Amino acid sequence: MKKAIFWFRRDLRLEDNTALFHCLNDFDLVIPVFIFDKNILEKLPRSDRRVEFIWHCIQHVKNKLNDSGSDLIVIHDYPDQIIKLAKEHQVDAVYCTEDYEPDAISRDQFIGEELYKNNIQFRHFKDTVIFAKKEILNQQGLPYHVFTPYKNTWRAKLHVSNFNHYPSEDQLGKMAKLESSTLIKLEDLGFEKTGIADKKIVAANHAHELFAAFKADKVRQYKENRDFPGISGTSFLSTHFRFGTISIRKVVREILELSDVSEGRFREGCDTWLNEIIWRDFYFQIMFNDPHVVQSSFKPQYQHFPWLTDAELFKSWCQGQTGYPLVDAAMVQLNTLGYMHNRLRMLTASFLTKIMLIDYKMGEQYFAEKLLDYDLAANNGGWQWSASTGCDAQPYFRIFNPMTQSKKFDGEGLFIKKYLPIFADVPTKYLHAPWEYQKELHALGITLGKDYPRPVVDYAEARKSTLICFDEFLKNTPKSE
Numbered sequence: 001m002k003k004a005i006f007w008f009r010r011d012l013r014l015e016d017n018t019a020l021f022h023c024l025n026d027f028d029l030v031i032p033v034f035i036f037d038k039n040i041l042e043k044l045p046r047s048d049r050r051v052e053f054i055w056h057c058i059q060h061v062k063n064k065l066n067d068s069g070s071d072l073i074v075i076h077d078y079p080d081q082i083i084k085l086a087k088e089h090q091v092d093a094v095y096c097t098e099d100y101e102p103d104a105i106s107r108d109q110f111i112g113e114e115l116y117k118n119n120i121q122f123r124h125f126k127d128t129v130i131f132a133k134k135e136i137l138n139q140q141g142l143p144y145h146v147f148t149p150y151k152n153t154w155r156a157k158l159h160v161s162n163f164n165h166y167p168s169e170d171q172l173g174k175m176a177k178l179e180s181s182t183l184i185k186l187e188d189l190g191f192e193k194t195g196i197a198d199k200k201i202v203a204a205n206h207a208h209e210l211f212a213a214f215k216a217d218k219v220r221q222y223k224e225n226r227d228f229p230g231i232s233g234t235s236f237l238s239t240h241f242r243f244g245t246i247s248i249r250k251v252v253r254e255i256l257e258l259s260d261v262s263e264g265r266f267r268e269g270c271d272t273w274l275n276e277i278i279w280r281d282f283y284f285q286i287m288f289n290d291p292h293v294v295q296s297s298f299k300p301q302y303q304h305f306p307w308l309t310d311a312e313l314f315k316s317w318c319q320g321q322t323g324y325p326l327v328d329a330a331m332v333q334l335n336t337l338g339y340m341h342n343r344l345r346m347l348t349a350s351f352l353t354k355i356m357l358i359d360y361k362m363g364e365q366y367f368a369e370k371l372l373d374y375d376l377a378a379n380n381g382g383w384q385w386s387a388s389t390g391c392d393a394q395p396y397f398r399i400f401n402p403m404t405q406s407k408k409f410d411g412e413g414l415f416i417k418k419y420l421p422i423f424a425d426v427p428t429k430y431l432h433a434p435w436e437y438q439k440e441l442h443a444l445g446i447t448l449g450k451d452y453p454r455p456v457v458d459y460a461e462a463r464k465s466t467l468i469c470f471d472e473f474l475k476n477t478p479k480s481e
Contacts, residue, residue: 002027003176005086007096008034008072011127011244012057014064014169019125021166023095024174031089031176032065034058036076036189044191049338049372051191056202057245059183070175076184079107083114093121097128097244100284101376102291128244129281130154130162130252133288136281143289144282145391151278163249163256196338196372201239207246210236214273215258222269229330229341230414235273238373239339241280252277283381286391293380297389301477305389306469307359316456317352318366320420323448323455325431326406327351329419336419338372343409349386350400355462357469360387388470396470399463406432422452 004027011017023030036054044051062072075081086094094115099108112122126132136153137143144150186193196202214235218225225233240246252274259270287293297303316322320331330344340348345367352363364383368374384390388398410416413431417424423431426444430437435455438448448454 001029003029003031003089003091004093004095005031005033005082005089005091007082007094008032008058008061009097009099010242011097012054012061013245013247014061014172015167016165016247016250017097017168017244018127018166019095019097019123021168021171022123022125023093024168024171026095027092028174029176030174031073031085031091031178032061032070033073033075033082033085034061035079035081036074036184038076038078041076041189041191045369046190046192047194048191049194049196050374051189052186052194052196053202053239053372054243055183055186055189055191056196057243060202062180062183065172065175065178066180068172068175069177070172071178071180073178074181074183076189079111080114082111083118086115086120087118091120093123096124098124098126098132099128100132100288102287102294128241128248129284130248130277131157131281131285133285136285143285145286145290147279147282147392150282150285151275154278154281163253165247165249165253201372207237207240210240211246211251211254215254219255219258219269219273220266223265223272226272227343227409229333229344230410230412230418234342236339238375242373242375248277279381280375280378283377286381287377290391293384293390294376297387298384298391299389299393299479301474301479302387302389304477305473307353308357309359309362310356313356313456314352314358314362316453317348317356317358317363321453321456322351323435323453324351324402324406324459325416325420325423325434326410327402329416332419334367334370338370340367340371341415343405345382346386347400347402347405349383351402353383353387354396354399354466355402355457355459357462357466360384360389396474397467399466402459403433420452422446 004023006020006023011019014020041051058072058074065072073085082094099105108124115122131154134143136150136157138149138153144153218233218235222233225231237246237251241248255270255274259267262270286298290298318331320328320335322328326344327348330340330348333344334340349360349363352358353360360383364379367379367383371379381390385393388394388396406416411428413423413428416431426441426446430440434441434452435448441448446452
């Protein structure tokens with residue numbers, strides 16, 4: 001009897017799972033395993049929301065496996081324990097989903113070599129993206145560094161085989177018959193409950209419910225509404241993509257099917273949303289082909305840029321105390337929910353790097369600690385785009401004006417009032433630049449500098465200083481450096 005271990009990682013589902021499908025197809029008996037990696041967990045705060053999210057997802061997978069007479073072996077240890085398990089169970093192979101992060105690649109290389117020494121196969125499969133690594137190349141056979149031609153080639157190359165359904169859910173009878181066990185408690189992993197379960201985001205069918213709601217109505221106005229944080233206009237699937245609780249192929253397949261039978265705003269919404277999926281693939285292939293971006297600027301000339309590291313200024317940004325309401329409301333959303341609207345990710349990143357002139361790596365790390373949907377490739381790509389240090393980044397002289405952004409994308413103050421309740425009853429026109437209405441706010445019982453901070457920097461002066469700094473630096477720094 002041929003046996004294998006299936007190692008769950010960032011693919012926490014039993015249905016339409018590429019690697020699991022192939023594992024069940026290739027072997028007579030499959031032993032499912034998940035490892036709570038101590039290398040990762042030991043660096044995280046006790047209140048990390050992602051660990052609780054994963055814990056609930058693992059419980060769901062265990063329950064479904066129990067229904068089929070199997071169970072999930074869950075270990076709290078280091079990844080090399082997969083080698084020990086493979087030997088103990090005398091399996092022929094270990095299958096898993098491929099991970100493209102540099103540290104994960106190094107980990108898998110080591111594990112693969114050790115398994116090979118014991119005549120055990122180690123195979124991984126693409127499941128988290130549509131196109132990976134070097135599947136989309138330019139005419140010279142090189143990876144793209146500019147999004148638009150990448151997008152055009154991505155769309156031209158897209159074929160039905162790229163979003164096949166892999167019915168892994170139909171073969172669960174091949175899972176090893178294991179006695180049901182109790183999942184290790186969150187507290188025993190060293191973490192505490194964060195209340196995320198109350199938000200229903202970890203419910204078994206949450207990802208599919210979100211996607212169904214998006215297809216049914218939201219996608220129709222996605223192109224118009226996606227930039228307005230006060231409106232629930234996006235799919236909210238980013239966390240589910242991150243942990244693989246829904247198949248990326250399923251959503252692309254169904255969005256394309258909807259687009260084919262739609263017209264007008266429905267089709268435009270599908271097309272615009274698909275572009276966001278392509279951006280995700282783009283950043284994944286950048287990270288794989290140019291792994292130096294994880295540690296340094298994509299553009300070498302920015303290696304020695306004189307970023308600031310002002311601790312107090314950075315703290316005001318982290319805590320949502322900059323004196324710019326939309327920036328502060330965005331940071332409050334991040335700190336309380338572990339989520340931030342994409343338009344606001346760009347705004348807050350621009351504010352930190354272009355107005356405060358603080359090192360983008362500090363902001364990137366803060367987002368990495370707080371975001372429930374944190375993905376190294378997308379987070380790094382977004383921050384380097386905002387800081388103008390990345391591939392196909394915005395020009396350094398493009399600086400988001402927080403007041404203009406506030407008036408344009410939260411004109412009625414819906415978002416600001418939700419996350420900064422001190423402004424709940426304040427007339428809208430006072431919200432976007434409150435320092436210009438100090439007397440009016442005082443009459444309403446709000447004193448700047450006491451009840452809400454004054455601006456920590458003057459936007460106009462800071463913008464001018466930033467442009468001078470970039471101009472001088474680039475004038476004296478060769479691009480080839």
